[in-house]
Amino acid sequence: MKSRNRHDSQQEGVTGLRPAIGDRINDKSAPPDENTVRDWIGAKGFRHWVKLRSWIDTSYPGIFEPEWLYGGKKRGWTLRYKKTKAFCTLLPGYRLLSVQVVLGRAEREKFEERRYVWRPELVKLYDEARAYPDGKWLTVAVSSADDRRDVTALVSMKRPPQ
Template identity: 60%
Template sequence: MILSTATLPQIGDRITGNSTLPDDGAIREWLGSEAYGQWTELRTWIDTSYPGVFAPDWLYGGKNRGWSLRFKKTKALTTLVPEYRRFSAIVVMGRAEREKFEERRYFWRPQLVRAYDGAKTYIDGKWLTLPASPKEELQDVTELLAMKRPPLPR
């Protein structure tokens, strides 16, 4: 049987089926082993840095946005978006977070500063959608999250 390329997933496609919540097996298969390892690493970092604070919540954004995993208590820390063979982290930075970012502007990697400068600012903050792989970009995400909300002391 030959499948048309229109039915094959492309890099960056999102999980859009709304019949069931994605489980770890589906996420692993969709992301691939490398991106899934980084997905797991980031989730572990969040759980370790903020023990008992966040209960991840799957959200379905419709057939165009697909599934995402939000980490929120009163304010959102981040939302992870599984994409085919990669994933992104959405970080909303309010005024206080933008001031902190600007204070450290020249210590961030140039790629992160470009993403920050290019992100649109809405009434509730600046919305950054950041790739969370490869390793350097995953580190940018964890550093940005730690700046936004300092990890709890252990």
């Protein structure tokens, strides 16, 4: 039987049920470590997690200091990359890795200019995203290399790699 970490046990404790796909790590006692993230999002999701983090570190050396944020019981832990404004936030869900990217006015214009270059799945996500005063908040589920490329292209619009 696979070993379980404190976050699995904590999530199950209230209802006795296993977490649902996408549930967040919500044990607020401490930010999750890499082992906890791997166990929570699964091996495939963790490979994408590592590749995205590595891409950010390589493409933006010394610019971002990732910060774990606790958003409460429903939102759980997220890993935010930010300099002066938000770059992206990694959302480790149960068996699901997602990345949140906020596209401001300038990025939305760039997205629209390239509308027919983007994958249809991303355009649909963009079109369905609610617009807020600070921009469109896109939450992209990352389960393939194509999804990962979408995320890196979106954040590259916000800030070109060095």
